[in-house]
Amino acid sequence: MFFAKRGVRLLNRLLSVIFISRFGQVLVYLLVGSNERTVYSFFYQVFTPVYYLAPACFYLYVTAFINGRSQLRKFEWFHFIPFFLAIVHILPWPISPPVNWSAIADQILENKQLFITERSGLFPSWFYYVGRPILLLAYLTATWVAILKSKFIQEKVGADGKKWILFFVRAATFFQLTSFVPLLIWDLEGSLFNALFIMLNCVVLLVIVVFIMHQPKLFYGYLFVAVDMEEDKEEVEEEVKEFPKTEAPAKKVNLMSDQVSVYADLMKSFMESKRPYLQANFQIVDLANEINIPVHHCSFVINKFLEKNFRDWINGYRIDFFIIQYPLKSDKMTIEAIAYESGFKSLATFYNAFKKETGLMPKAFFLTKKVS
Incomplete structure (x- = not known):
């Protein structure tokens, strides 16, 4: 230390x-x-x-x-x-x-x-x-x-x-x-x-x-301040096997385009106002229960309208939160600690999601921000 x-x-x-x-x-x-x-x-x-x-x-x-x-x-x-x-x-x-x-x-x-x-x-x-x-x-x-x-x-x-x-x-x-x-x-x-x-x-x-x-x-x-999860970038950048998806089995969904749009706005509004993505164990079932929409409808809207799976969609919110928090807390907290605070359950998932969202690893991303 x-x-x-x-x-x-x-x-x-x-x-x-x-x-x-x-x-x-x-x-x-x-x-x-x-x-x-x-x-x-x-x-x-x-x-x-x-x-x-x-x-x-x-x-x-x-x-x-x-x-x-x-x-x-x-x-x-x-x-x-x-x-x-x-x-x-x-x-x-x-x-x-x-x-x-x-x-x-x-x-x-x-x-x-x-x-x-x-x-x-x-x-x-x-x-x-x-x-x-x-x-x-x-x-x-x-x-x-x-x-x-x-x-x-x-x-x-x-x-x-x-x-x-x-x-x-x-x-x-x-x-x-x-x-x-x-x-x-x-x-x-x-x-x-x-x-x-x-x-x-x-x-x-x-x-x-x-x-x-x-x-x-x-x-x-x-x-545990000496940990350096970015030391070996090749290992970090390896694809991480996703956990089994918690989404409900596929069902035939008949939703009007207007209803899909309303559902999408409702889901986005809930995520932005309540920020449930900060909870590491938040699942699509929890989202459906909170906004009172069937699980298969939530899955349909995310997959077809937002064009993402639930894991990538919620991780996108976590990465956005991390990008805002890191400049404010980097003098007192490590990247890993802020990642956990942003809702990630594991560091491998965080680095994988960050690379997928931004195309860069965290240090390279913020270095690019400073230069620009």
Whole structure:
């Protein structure tokens, strides 16, 4: 994600730092728990600057996302001051006092990574057990304030963007606030509590993963940013076998030309006003039910009057929607995510339909638009 070329690089890198920080916490805990105490101290020091960087990246990611920015402003670089101080803190200065790694390991096992009271570098211990919690709470509060003040949430467009950012912030808020739970039981014997606490975190994480996997627009649009479905154009341009058509078996249809024209206008009006093509599973049966026309009449009008089959006809609306949305959202979403938002169920179908409608692949099409 950090080195991904797709999507907005700023957002990719900020988000990757957040995940790296979380990974570091888990890795250090596992190393301590498995008695790899000679190794854990190295990784503890390596990840310490990342811990001080993650809260700022969390805030900057959300604000850049909701404001549609792809670059940091000059004053926003000041957010990285704690990160550089943490680097100074962990460097092996000659004046640095010795570190009691055994005591730090014991506190980590007590699930108190956020509140290590032992000195771990150049600065006093309060730099860690006071500095990190304050930094975390300050940026968490600032992030929620930025969201609530922004018009991004009230806007009627960008439903998937709003869904993602609210999901992301709520999940992050849960994990950040649960880090403070050990503070409430500081003087208690917490072995059983620690086990329950870890199980709760794992369950919540599992729920989050399942949710994301069932939300392809979120997964491909904001997390799996490195995917490049246009990298191999020959493979993409291969003809894709269509799914079995859902249209009703052919029946003898006797419709007057005027009635066919009325039906066609009614169908077009419904598609343009209600935009049912944004639903990936919308079928001709659903169209017939919505406008109260027999299915075989719908099929007849599409095939004979509009001179398309239902799949190509509805995909034409989806491609038109994509062409409008892509210039508005390409700075925050990948082509794949906008394709899903446009109603396509698979990427192969999208690329095949786009080539059929425009004669070009998406990147070539929009490049031609810019030149013209």
